[in-house]
Amino acid sequence: MTLKQAEEGKEYIIKEILTDDEELDAFLFSLGCYSDEPITVISHLKGGCIVSVKDSRYNIDNQLAEAIVLYE
Numbered sequence: 001m002t003l004k005q006a007e008e009g010k011e012y013i014i015k016e017i018l019t020d021d022e023e024l025d026a027f028l029f030s031l032g033c034y035s036d037e038p039i040t041v042i043s044h045l046k047g048g049c050i051v052s053v054k055d056s057r058y059n060i061d062n063q064l065a066e067a068i069v070l071y072e
Helices: 022-031 062-067
Strands: 011-017 038-044 048-053 056-061 068-070
Touching (some): 048 062, 062 068
Antiparallel strands (some): 011 038, 038 048, 048 056
């Protein structure tokens, strides 16, 4: 399941991030978004979703939300 398919308000654990862009990987890592970290979808928006990672909230676009794979 990807972040885009995740249920609002439920905490998930990130399984992996599927991207070939090293800069994007480094950016996500700096936000605390990496394997085995908890993440919660606060709300789904037309262009993406708002997530909570390590007590911070971020707006993630749909393309990136599809690249973040979660444990079910």
